[in-house]
Amino acid sequence: MKYVTAIIKPFKFTEVKEALSAAGVSGVTVSEVSGCGRQKGQTEVYRGAExxxxxxxxxxxxxxxxxxxxxxxxxxxxxxxxxxxIGDGKIFVFELAQAVRIRTGEQGDDAL
Ligand SMILES: Nc1ncnc2c1ncn2[C@@H]1O[C@H](COP(=O)(O)OP(=O)(O)OP(=O)(O)O)[C@@H](O)[C@H]1O
Ligand SMILES: [Mg+2]
Structure with a gap:
């Protein structure tokens, strides 16, 4: 299993989520975060504002x-x-050692 984490622009979230659902992804976790990439201190447009x-x-x-x-x-x-x-985001892929579905006790791929 893999754990795919992506940092994306908020206005792209709905489109990405719908595309993942269409591809058969069953679950997703979402958080609001803050971050910066390579252009530290430079301006980036967000919702029309710099x-x-x-x-x-x-x-x-x-x-x-x-x-x-x-x-x-x-x-x-x-x-x-x-x-x-710039600022469109980044994707990080981790090896995932185990997953457990709490209600049923299923493990591994079956738990996803
Ligand atoms: N090396 C990193 N480690 C952890 N988080 C990162 C890293 N690089 C980017 N991020 C996260 O991803 C967000 C978007 O990064 P961003 O797309 O600006 O990367 P970038 O390398 O500057 O690419 P670009 O030149 O396209 O802007 C950042 O705000 C930060 O939350
Ligand atoms: Mg950047």
């Missing part, structure tokens, strides 16, 4: 997937979060 701040609002998506789906999920996120602009 932010001078070095920490900008982002959405963090987390998805646990079977190994077979990991590349596809990362590519879906990349395609749908991409706006061809």
């Amino acid at each position: 932010y001078a701040s070095s920490m900008l609002p982002k959405i963090r998506l987390e998805v646990a997937v079977p190994d077979s789906l990991a590349e596809k999920v990362a590519e879906i996120i990349r395609q749908h979060a991409n706006n061809d602009e």
Whole structure:
């Protein structure tokens, strides 16, 4: 299993979430976060306004997937979060050692 985490622009969240659902991803965790990338201190446009701040609002998506789906999920996120602009985000993929579905006790891929 893999744990795919993506930091994306908030306005892209709905589109990315719908694309993941369509691809058969069953669960997702979402958080509102702040972050910065390489352009620290430079301005980035957010909702039409230019932010001078070095920490900008982002959405963090987390998805646990079977190994077979990991590349596809990362590519879906990349395609749908991409706006061809700085700050569009980043995807991090982790090895996932175990998953447990609390209600049933299922483990591994069956728990996803
Ligand atoms: N190396 C990193 N480690 C952890 N989080 C990061 C890292 N790089 C980017 N992020 C997170 O991703 C968000 C978006 O990063 P961003 O897309 O600006 O990356 P970038 O490398 O500056 O690329 P670009 O030049 O396209 O802007 C950041 O606000 C931060 O939350
Ligand atoms: Mg950047």
